[in-house]
Amino acid sequence: MSAHLAKLNPRQKEAVLHIDGPCLVLAGAGSGKTSVITRKIAYLIEECGMPARHIAAVTFTNKASREMKERVGGLVKGSAARGLTVSTFHNLGLNIIRREHKALGMKASFSIFDAEDARALLKELMLKDGDLDSDHLDLVANQISNWKNDLVIPAMAASKAASPGEAQIAEIYRRYNQALRAYNAVDFDDLILTPVRLFSEQPEVLEKWRRKIRYLLVDEYQDTNSSQYLLVKLIVGDRGGLTVVGDDDQSIYAWRGARPENLSLLKKDFPSLSLIKLEQNYRSTSRILRVANHLIAHNPHEFDKALWSEMGLGEPIRVIRCANEDAESERVAMEILSQRLKRQAKFSDFAILYRGNHQARLLEIKLQAHQIPYTISGGTSFFARAEIKDVMSYLRLIVNPDDDNAFLRIINTPRRQIGPSTLEAIGHYANERHISMFNACGEIGLGEHMPEASLERIRRFHHWVLQMGENCRGDDPVGALKQLVEDIDYEGWLHQNASAPKVAERRMENVWYLLDSIKAILQKADDDELTVEDAIAKLMLRDMLERQEEEDLGDQVQLMTLHASKGLEYPHVFMVGMEEDLLPHRTSIEEDNIEEERRLTYVGITRAQKTLTMTWAAKRKQYGEIIETSYSRFLDELPEEDVVSEGLGQHNPEVNRAQGSAMLGSLLDMLKK
């Protein structure tokens, strides 16, 4: 039929060709799910004659959506892919809100509060409340996010509150939403929730979007939360133009609201659903897949699935018992050095996976000691950097004068001699009049409560921001932004604050990079006319701004958490800390959440292409004292014939105990000397 199908296996072909009615593709790890999605898009456009602008593909991360865009671009020739929507859930939500802000009764320019902004706002609300100490901040932020993900509005939260404490949080929730509205802002969860509300309440708007999106494809479906699923249902309606791809065995984000049961709910909500399983794996050896299958079989399953591959049997999985965590890290470092030579592999062929970030510390020390190059993924992201947040706050305030958070961040950065007392006066004034702090700065009545000098400084700032806003809306927005950064002498401020001149230079480079990104977004006007507002909103979702991290990937060993490894693959994988209380994590054991931990282990195993090595430490320092550990229960769930144990022989309890006590004796002898 077409070139798009030639390289696919029968199951994959079936998934691509199935376009009448909703389709669930259960795609095991490494089974080519992205190929299926991208080729299905190509097939819809080129063979079914569906205009690209009526097709939308949704992913969870910017990275995934970027990759998908690229691959579709390589598949679909010429301009046929124009108008295709490939975006994250949040970006799709943002587009809907942006286009429908009138129907929503919102201003065209709104701010997006990231997690940090949201917490700052919550903190303020709770302080005002008085009797809630900010210890609960995490708890409250989490609860509110959970409510939003579960489509619970403040009134419902209040009426369903089971305890006075919960009622109190519900009240904060109400005021938090109210404050967001006053600031003309939405938080990340609102980006999904608001479109859902809009579509539920205004059928004619929904109808409009249904006419636009006629075919929807969703990646990593097991990671959707309730509101995301409802958004999907609303858009698709009963026309069945839906393909979702997911793997229930790789659901590892339940703790942040993901509902893996959405997979099985599909069957109920779309009775005509077709189920297609992709079980052929193109990544790993049979041995690795056998181990993975064997482990995950210990979880209850609604859908049975067994991965297989034609990559050959491969080497057994190695399980290495180490004396303590120090020896474990040392061993991994030595393994990497020797394996690299033996197999003529690159450093970048190795990945070390662990449960918690703190485990990276020791590994880092050992890798450094042996001069092994490495990168740790999951440090402070580009966006969390102070300099980026500062400049972004200037942009946000220019775009949306109601954004008090942005105002507070920059009013005295760099120093403008506007201190706490002045700010308090502004805050009071703004509160009484129900206007934002920035707008209060422009009012005449403000002069009452403060010295002339402070007022003058405030007036200057206010005027300057307005001027900058005008400049940005002129014909050279990027030039205006450069001017802004120079006006405030941000570079000087950075130098003044940095511990070393180098640090300041590096930070300034980040700022220029940010401006370059804005330039790039504005120039890429193949979207409709993009305003500075749109560009800033997109940036808040970290879109367009992450490739920098990927650039400096040299030949380095990769260190990351098991969570962060999902979707990636490496020839040689180490899983460290295979111990009770660590890999089934203690809190998960207490909460009886073993199944998700098992899936996490499964994800780790299936990252490996050729070899997999698991290590565990018999003793581990924990909170200062040395704890006797026991190896992870998951090791007992691996097929014996595919596993070779090392260190003290087996990880089997019997052997272990016998050899362990023998070893203990000799260890004691050694210590005595």
Place this chain on the structure above:
DNA sequence: CTTTTTCCCATTTTT
């Protein structure tokens, strides 16, 4: 404003 001191916590995290 910077340095010191104290205190608290110790799973996973994208947008």
Place this chain on the structure above:
DNA sequence: TGGGAAAAAG
């Protein structure tokens, strides 16, 4: 136990 962050002190 040890590291990081907030509070306090200089």
